[in-house]
Amino acid sequence: MTVAIDRATGKRRGDRAPRPGLVQRVKNGYQKHWYAYVMIAPVVIVLGVLVGYPLVRGIYLTLTDANSLNSARTIGVNHIDATYKFIGLDNYTDILFGPTAYDRFWSHFLWTVFWTAACVALHYTIGLGLALMLNEKLRGRTFYRLLLVLPWAVPTFVTVFSWRIMLADSGVLNQVLGALHLPQPQWLEDTFWQRFAAIMVNTWCGVPFMMLSLLGGLQSIDSSLYEAAEMDGANAWQRFRHVTLPGLRAVSSTVVLLGVIWTFNQFAIIFLLFGPTGAPDAQILVTWAYFLGFGQQPRDFAQSAAYGVLLLSILTVFTSFYFRWLKRNDQLAV
Amino acid sequence: MSTTTFEKAPAGPVSDPQPRSGRPPRRGERRPLRAALLHGGLAVASLIALAPVAWLFFLSLGPDKDDYLHPGKILGKLSFSNYSFVLENTGFFDWFKSTMIVALGTTLIGVFVAATTGYAVSRMRFPGYKQLMWVLLLTQAFPIAILIVPMYEIFGQLGLIDTYWALIVINCTTAVPYSAWLLKGYFDTIPFEIDEAGRVDGLTPFGTFFRLILPLARPGLAVAAFYNFITAVSEVAFATTFMLDDSKYTFAVGLQTFVSQHDAQWNYMAATAVLIAIPVSVFFYVVQKNLVTGLTAGGTKG
Numbered sequence: 001m002t003v004a005i006d007r008a009t010g011k012r013r014g015d016r017a018p019r020p021g022l023v024q025r026v027k028n029g030y031q032k033h034w035y036a037y038v039m040i041a042p043v044v045i046v047l048g049v050l051v052g053y054p055l056v057r058g059i060y061l062t063l064t065d066a067n068s069l070n071s072a073r074t075i076g077v078n079h080i081d082a083t084y085k086f087i088g089l090d091n092y093t094d095i096l097f098g099p100t101a102y103d104r105f106w107s108h109f110l111w112t113v114f115w116t117a118a119c120v121a122l123h124y125t126i127g128l129g130l131a132l133m134l135n136e137k138l139r140g141r142t143f144y145r146l147l148l149v150l151p152w153a154v155p156t157f158v159t160v161f162s163w164r165i166m167l168a169d170s171g172v173l174n175q176v177l178g179a180l181h182l183p184q185p186q187w188l189e190d191t192f193w194q195r196f197a198a199i200m201v202n203t204w205c206g207v208p209f210m211m212l213s214l215l216g217g218l219q220s221i222d223s224s225l226y227e228a229a230e231m232d233g234a235n236a237w238q239r240f241r242h243v244t245l246p247g248l249r250a251v252s253s254t255v256v257l258l259g260v261i262w263t264f265n266q267f268a269i270i271f272l273l274f275g276p277t278g279a280p281d282a283q284i285l286v287t288w289a290y291f292l293g294f295g296q297q298p299r300d301f302a303q304s305a306a307y308g309v310l311l312l313s314i315l316t317v318f319t320s321f322y323f324r325w326l327k328r329n330d331q332l333a334v
Numbered sequence: 335m336s337t338t339t340f341e342k343a344p345a346g347p348v349s350d351p352q353p354r355s356g357r358p359p360r361r362g363e364r365r366p367l368r369a370a371l372l373h374g375g376l377a378v379a380s381l382i383a384l385a386p387v388a389w390l391f392f393l394s395l396g397p398d399k400d401d402y403l404h405p406g407k408i409l410g411k412l413s414f415s416n417y418s419f420v421l422e423n424t425g426f427f428d429w430f431k432s433t434m435i436v437a438l439g440t441t442l443i444g445v446f447v448a449a450t451t452g453y454a455v456s457r458m459r460f461p462g463y464k465q466l467m468w469v470l471l472l473t474q475a476f477p478i479a480i481l482i483v484p485m486y487e488i489f490g491q492l493g494l495i496d497t498y499w500a501l502i503v504i505n506c507t508t509a510v511p512y513s514a515w516l517l518k519g520y521f522d523t524i525p526f527e528i529d530e531a532g533r534v535d536g537l538t539p540f541g542t543f544f545r546l547i548l549p550l551a552r553p554g555l556a557v558a559a560f561y562n563f564i565t566a567v568s569e570v571a572f573a574t575t576f577m578l579d580d581s582k583y584t585f586a587v588g589l590q591t592f593v594s595q596h597d598a599q600w601n602y603m604a605a606t607a608v609l610i611a612i613p614v615s616v617f618f619y620v621v622q623k624n625l626v627t628g629l630t631a632g633g634t635k636g
Contacts, residue, residue: 050504163386267478293515304483305480312476
């Protein structure tokens with residue numbers, strides 16, 4: 001892989017040879033790389049304006065007491081200027097150590113971590129299992145693949161509503177359970193079952209992406225490796241352990257990272273499954289932050305943004321450690 | 335990477351010629367049971383994948399809003415009345431229009447922008463390359479909570495609240511970074527000799543990109559398009575917050591209007607959901623052949 005990239009046409013040996021003066025370097029760099037910069041310019045500009053600026057602005061908001069009553073707003077023809085004031089780190093101390101810190105932040109934090117770990121583990125194992133099955137020579141595997149990708153193709157909000165109907169008190173799932181004389185949990189009311197249902201629905205939604213990515217990874221493993229392993233007398237488990245898993249490393253490390261990030265920030269499923277105000281204990285940090293900023297009156301913009309900053313910090317720290325760990329294990333695909 | 339694999343593959347059992355107990359020595363001999371198990375497993379999984387959607391379709395045929403509680407009764411009175419109600423008496427076509435404008439806009443702009451970026455990071459090493467890759471990854475981690483309030487302010491000041499542009503641009507910010515990653519992986523699999531050949535024949539870097547590389551990258555582009563489209567259609571939080579005029583609701587917002595606190599019209603909701611799933615499935619069907627190839631490259635090359 002690296003060999004191929006090193007042959008990139010843009011890369012010149014001269015890049016790292018003698019270092020001329022700064023002005024000359026900038027000029028050379030510009031001449032050498034201007035088309036690269038032109039090509040990435042749209043993304044850089046859009047991300048800068050729509051992610052960079054709001055980020056800075058959002059961080060500033062977290063240092064104020066902004067809410068919907070004191071922010072700039074327009075009512076009819078009257079424009080009212082913002083009156084919120086700077087209060088330093090009070091929002092953070094309040095969230096992390098205030099009197100309601102456990103109820104509001106830490107309990108949601110623990111649940112979010114559990115939710116992410118459980119969902120990604122399920123996504124990965126089920127996705128890998130299905131990918132392995134789809135990778136066998138089998139009649140009708142294109143058909144199976146089409147069906148199995150369906151949860152990904154139908155928009156999340158459609159399927160989440162479908163799950164909501166099925167999980168309702170006397171919905172079909174409980175009717176089936178009742179017919180089998182099994183207990184019929186209150187899926188959408190009882191905290192434990194709410195969480196269970198959320199993980200179940202998210203697993204259902206997230207498996208196809210993992211499955212397809214891993215299937216792609218499986219197909220890129222050289223089949224001669226399997227033949228060699230078989231010649232050496234490796235049994236199925238050994239072949240899986242020593243050929244398949246190492247062959248999937250690059251793709252696994254990428255999809256697991258993306259899976260963690262996406263699941264940690266998964267908004268739609270919990271938001272739609274329980275409605276905007278239902279299930280306070282099953283809210284993960286993202287939906288809880290959205291509730292603070294948009295789901296209540298007055299809207300607490302500052303606290304909502306502070307949650308956002310905390311979430312982003314958690315993910316950044318996680319990603320850095322993850323990369324360091326990957327690098328140490330030489331699994332990095334980037 | 336292949337070298338590590340070879341090192342790790344156990345070389346020991348070569349000296350052990352006997353087949354293990356209970357295990358046929360050749361693959362071919364355990365086919366029938368194996369195939370049955372595979373078919374069984376895949377069939378069950380497909381059923382689970384299909385069930386919620388199929389159930390939704392079934393419920394959409396029941397004319398009363400409480401029919402979901404007694405699905406058995408639906409069989410006796412199957413009708414398409416929900417569909418005609420939704421098509422005639424709700425904002426369905428407005429929602430359809432909004433969703434398509436937003437989704438196709440996101441797809442077109444997003445894929446194009448992601449392709450140029452993906453190509454740049456695949457072929458060129460420029461100062462700032464590493465930082466760009468890192469930023470692309472990190473934008474995936476941006477929770478809406480931190481962006482939504484400032485974005486609301488910015489769009490408010492620009493007069494973009496309640497416009498399609500707001501949603502298109504926002505969807506691009508979430509979909510483009512991942513698409514660029516994906517496409518970088520795909521471009522990496524296209525031989526660099528092609529670029530060199532193009533350059534020798536006198537094409538500019540942009541000419542090489544447009545005339546040679548883009549046509550070759552179709553599977554990758556298809557996956558990126560699918561991802562952009564799905565992201566845009568499924569986006570809930572921003573669409574809920576930024577679209578105020580009910581004629582500009584996207585499906586994600588419009589569908590919620592059937593299920594308010596006081597009145598849940600599940601039958602209309604189900605019919606609408608089925609109608610939504612149709613265009614998306616068509617789009618999916620068009621690109622599905624390319625999905626695995628496209629994701630492969632993206633996945634293995636990261």
